[in-house]
Amino acid sequence: TQLLEQSPQFLSIQEGENLTVYCNSSSVFSSLQWYRQEPGEGPVLLVTVVTGGEVKKLKRLTFQFGDARKDSSLHITAAQPGDTGLYLCAGVPSGTYKYIFGTGTRLKVLA
Amino acid sequence: GAVVSQHPSWVICKSGTSVKIECRSLDFQATTMFWYRQFPKQSLMLMATSNEGSKATYEQGVEKDKFLINHASLTLSTLTVTSAHPEDSSFYICSAQRGPRVGTGELFFGEGSRLTVL
Numbered sequence: 001t002q003l004l005e006q007s008p009q010f011l012s013i014q015e016g017e018n019l020t021v022y023c024n025s026s027s028v029f030s031s032l033q034w035y036r037q038e039p040g041e042g043p044v045l046l047v048t049v050v051t052g053g054e055v056k057k058l059k060r061l062t063f064q065f066g067d068a069r070k071d072s073s074l075h076i077t078a079a080q081p082g083d084t085g086l087y088l089c090a091g092v093p094s095g096t097y098k099y100i101f102g103t104g105t106r107l108k109v110l111a
Numbered sequence: 112g113a114v115v116s117q118h119p120s121w122v123i124c125k126s127g128t129s130v131k132i133e134c135r136s137l138d139f140q141a142t143t144m145f146w147y148r149q150f151p152k153q154s155l156m157l158m159a160t161s162n163e164g165s166k167a168t169y170e171q172g173v174e175k176d177k178f179l180i181n182h183a184s185l186t187l188s189t190l191t192v193t194s195a196h197p198e199d200s201s202f203y204i205c206s207a208q209r210g211p212r213v214g215t216g217e218l219f220f221g222e223g224s225r226l227t228v229l
Binding site (some may be wrong): 006040041042043044045085086088098099100101102103104106107 | 156
């Protein structure tokens, strides 16, 4: 059972377009992290969201944690080819000590 | 920031041989390390949680005799793929936690190790 479902699974867009990636779970998380991974490399942490309803911005990336701390979203404004990669949400479901990853969203931004 | 190093970054071996992958936290002590497996174009699947000085906790479906994990010190965890077969070919990634509480965000990843079994 995958506790963290991401959507969409794949996304191919033109440079300059906006997009939103969703990370959903039936479990509560004390915090969620978002990562970006390039082929052949380990994931790189983008942000950690901790408080329900929290919104964090990182340049053109906006991250939101759901009020119930069961879901999160990543919004990219004016996507650029350099944003291409695998985006992963991750966290520890309440009641466990396992750090798990979402199903992943593969983004390709075309120039 | 904290650094986690994996070695080797890639390895090719013959079927039936064993391969050891090391995960080191270079500038902090890691009580807990996680081992993941990643197939092409897929997400990271947790294989096991490694705790220093105790036995690793394996996820359902992961053969503990196949994937031996040793976390003998606070800076080193090893994953040994025993009697490797082509289906074991994958990208293996470790992560090390800095701090006592899992899920605080203080998790650092190695560069990954690509295993190819011929």
